[in-house]
Amino acid sequence: GQNIDQPTEMTATEGAIVQINCTYQTSGFNGLFWYQQHAGEAPTFLSYNVLDGLEEKGRFSSFLSRSKGYSYLLLKELQMKDSASYLCAPINNKLIFGAGTRLAVHP
Amino acid sequence: DSGVTQTPKHLITATGQRVTLRCSPRSGDLSVYWYQQSLDQGLQFLIQYYNGEERAKGNILERFSAQQFPDLHSELNLSSLELGDSALYFCASSVEAGYGYGYTFGSGTRLTVV
Numbered sequence: 001g002q003n004i005d006q007p008t009e010m011t012a013t014e015g016a017i018v019q020i021n022c023t024y025q026t027s028g029f030n031g032l033f034w035y036q037q038h039a040g041e042a043p044t045f046l047s048y049n050v051l052d053g054l055e056e057k058g059r060f061s062s063f064l065s066r067s068k069g070y071s072y073l074l075l076k077e078l079q080m081k082d083s084a085s086y087l088c089a090p091i092n093n094k095l096i097f098g099a100g101t102r103l104a105v106h107p
Numbered sequence: 108d109s110g111v112t113q114t115p116k117h118l119i120t121a122t123g124q125r126v127t128l129r130c131s132p133r134s135g136d137l138s139v140y141w142y143q144q145s146l147d148q149g150l151q152f153l154i155q156y157y158n159g160e161e162r163a164k165g166n167i168l169e170r171f172s173a174q175q176f177p178d179l180h181s182e183l184n185l186s187s188l189e190l191g192d193s194a195l196y197f198c199a200s201s202v203e204a205g206y207g208y209g210y211t212f213g214s215g216t217r218l219t220v221v
Contacts, residue, residue, distance in 0.1 A: 033210065042109065042197060042212040043150070087150065094163040095140055095199065095210055099149035 002026045004098035006088050011104045012078050020073045020101045022088030033089040034062050034073045037100065043087060046073065078105050110134065111200050113213035121221055125186040128216045132179055132200030138162070139181040140201075140210070141173055145194040156181055188220045 003025040012018040024032070031050035035043035049055055049064035049071065061074040073086055085100040110133035120126055132139050141153040152165035156175035167173075170188075175181040185192060199212045 040195070042214050044212070045209065094152060094155050094165070095201075096152050096165070097142075097150040 002090070002092070002096050004088055004090065004096065006086075006098045006101045008099070009102045009104070011106060012075075014078055014080060014105055014107050016078050017074065017076050018078060018103065020075070020086050020088075020103070022071045022073075022098060024069050024071070024088065024090045024098075026069075026090045026092050028092035029066065030091045032062075032064055032071050033087075033091065033095070034060075034071075035087040035089065035097070037085045037087060039084075043097075046086075075103075080105050080107070109211045109213065111136075111198060111211050111213035113196075113198055113216050115216060116214065117217050117219075119219045119221060120188060122188055122190060124188050124220075125184065126188065126218065128183040128185070128196050128198075128218070130181045130183070130198035130200075130213060132181070132198075133211050136200035136202050136211070137179065138201045138203065139175055139179070140199045141167075141181070141183050142197045142199070143194050144197065144215075145191075148194075150197065153183070185218070190220050193218055193220045 005023045034046040037043040047062035054063045059076045064071045083105045085102050087100045088098045112131040114129045137158045140155045142150045153167040155163040170186050173183045195215045197215045199210045201210045
């Protein structure tokens with residue numbers, strides 16, 4: 001089975017930093033994805049972690065600890081367009097998403 | 108354009124009817140996943156195909172079925188439709204099944220059952 005836990009909602013201020021946590025339990029593990037989804041649109045790829053540690057890509061970074069079943073997505077210099085849902089998805093033989101964290105960025 | 112093509116983009120149909128949603132994966136991708144997303148809900152995994160064979164099943168209703176054809180396109184069939192089946196249906200494709208080689212989503216089919 002697979003269990004994924006993320007906060008339901010978060011709010012932050014434009015220009016700030018926000019960290020979205022994800023804890024997971026999976027039978028088998030081949031890495032973890034983070035996706036961004038704006039309302040009514042398709043999810044878009046943000047990051048992929050397969051080894052422990054931090055992966056940085058521009059304003060977005062993702063961290064993975066396999067032993068703890070834990071990942072986070074760090075968003076820096078928040079912009080209004082970052083208001084979206086952020087989906088954590090550990091991979092075994094199929095791609096299952098958590099319920100997502102709805103982030104609202106305010107001026 | 109993500110390279111994953113879903114048709115139709117919008118579909119309105121009546122309860123009790125049957126519809127077919129189509130997905131053409133990105134060139135070179137062998138694996139296709141189907142997801143259902145109801146309003147303000149998360150992505151619910153329905154089913155996965157890899158190179159024509161069913162690989163994994165999620166919370167797919169018995170009224171729903173899918174297949175992947177030799178040319179790798181996939182179809183999701185929804186029958187005896189109910190109001191609660193109204194949702195966005197996404198398909199995603201990837202090169203390998205279960206590995207992070209890039210899962211790319213289509214723009215979805217918005218199904219409205221009236």
